[in-house]
Amino acid sequence: MARGRVLPRSFYDRAPDSVAQDLLGCIVEAESAEGVVAVRLVETEAYAGPDDPASHAWRGKTPRTEVMFGPPGRSYVYFSYGMHWALNLVCGPPGRASAVLLRAGEVVVGHDLARARRRPGTPDARLASGPANLAACLGLDGSWSDLAVTAARGPLRVRSRPGATAPEVLAGPRVGISRAVETPWRFAAADDPRVSAPRLRRPVP
DNA sequence: TGCATGATGTTCT
DNA sequence: GAACATCATGCAC
Numbered sequence: 001m002a003r004g005r006v007l008p009r010s011f012y013d014r015a016p017d018s019v020a021q022d023l024l025g026c027i028v029e030a031e032s033a034e035g036v037v038a039v040r041l042v043e044t045e046a047y048a049g050p051d052d053p054a055s056h057a058w059r060g061k062t063p064r065t066e067v068m069f070g071p072p073g074r075s076y077v078y079f080s081y082g083m084h085w086a087l088n089l090v091c092g093p094p095g096r097a098s099a100v101l102l103r104a105g106e107v108v109v110g111h112d113l114a115r116a117r118r119r120p121g122t123p124d125a126r127l128a129s130g131p132a133n134l135a136a137c138l139g140l141d142g143s144w145s146d147l148a149v150t151a152a153r154g155p156l157r158v159r160s161r162p163g164a165t166a167p168e169v170l171a172g173p174r175v176g177i178s179r180a181v182e183t184p185w186r187f188a189a190a191d192d193p194r195v196s197a198p199r200l201r202r203p204v205p
Numbered sequence: 206t207g208c209a210t211g212a213t214g215t216t217c218t
Numbered sequence: 219g220a221a222c223a224t225c226a227t228g229c230a231c
Contacts, residue, residue, distance in 0.1 A: 045223070054223070056216095064216070081224045082213030088223085101223060119226085132224055176223050 003027075004160035006152045012072035013092030016046035017185055020100040021169050023089070024189045025161040027108065030138035032155065035113045037138050039105035039128050042167075045174050046185040047088070049097030053179035057097035067146045068097040075156055077135065077145035084132030085140050089149060089158070103175070103186070104129045107137060114138075167191050 004027060012019055021044075029038040047055040049068060056078065057065045067076045072092035076099055077085055088099040105128040107114045114127050114137040128134040138156075149158045167189035174186045 047223075056223075059217080062216080078223085079215065080222060082215075082222090084213095084224050086223065103223090130225070174223075178222085 004162050006150060007073075007158050007160055009071070009073040009148075009150045012089060012150075016048055016091040016098040016100050017187075019089070019091045020044040020046040020185065021187050022166075023100060023102075023158070024169060024187060025163075025167045027159040027162070028087075028102065028105065028138065028149075029109070029157050029159065030140060030144070030155065032139050034139065035110055037110035037114050037117075038108050039134060039137060040108050041102060041105045041189075043102075043104035043186070043188040045101040045103055045187070046091075047099050047101060048185075049099070052098075052183070054174065054177040054181075054183070055097070055099075057099075058179075061097070065097065068099050069095060070146070073148060073150040075145055075147045075149055077140055077142055079142060080132075085135040085142070086131035087135045087138070087140055087144075101131060102134055103131050104188075105134055105137075 023041050023044050026041050027038050029036060049055055049057040052058060057068045061069050067074060068090050071094045072090050074090045076088040076090055079085055087102050091098045091100060107127045117136050117139055118127055128137045144156060147156050148154055149156050170188045170190050171184045172186050173181055173184055
């Protein structure tokens with residue numbers, strides 16, 4: 001299988017909604033002592049820092065959100081609802097505190113390890129469906145936050161799409177938030193409808 | 206097939 | 219004390 005190149009920092013140094021769309025189809029790899037799990041992204045969500053009431057960074061810098069105010073191309077892993085981890089990628093420019101939440105993907109490397117990290121009996125199609133499930137597959141927790149994802153040797157990295165073709169992109173309202181609900185900043189790859197949270201009922205072109 | 210609900214802890218008001 | 223970028227289960231239709 002052809003492997004894409006590790007995406008450079010400049011890829012993330014743009015508006016979060018652009019980055020979120022371009023990330024669809026890209027591969028996220030997490031390497032630990034247990035092995036490697038890689039996931040092809042099929043669903044992402046953009047958050048625009050201080051300008052976005054739905055963003056964690058909306059109220060300004062706090063110890064928790066400090067990473068988002070740093071340089072782009074880094075990970076922001078946060079703990080939510082008392083039991084789940086979720087992975088974000090910080091976007092630029094520095095100080096904007098914008099980020100992309102990785103909502104869903106398809107496991108392409110390390111199926112056995114990914115399955116072992118999830119509840120027994122979970123169908124493969126759902127292994128990485130949902131932000132917390134995606135993070136669970138990759139074996140992430142708080143110690144994976146604030147890592148550069150642009151380093152080829154790092155434990156966490158993002159590769160460009162193996163194939164040349166970009167997936168068709170659907171856009172829709174974001175999920176699980178109560179503010180700025182109408183902003184259509186959730187993006188999903190149209191070619192992979194099986195892996196997804198609540199379906200995009202009315203895709204916005 | 207679809208909605209309501211419980212688990213569970215950190216962060217902010 | 220309330221809210222929260224969630225998930226899985228259970229029960230109603």
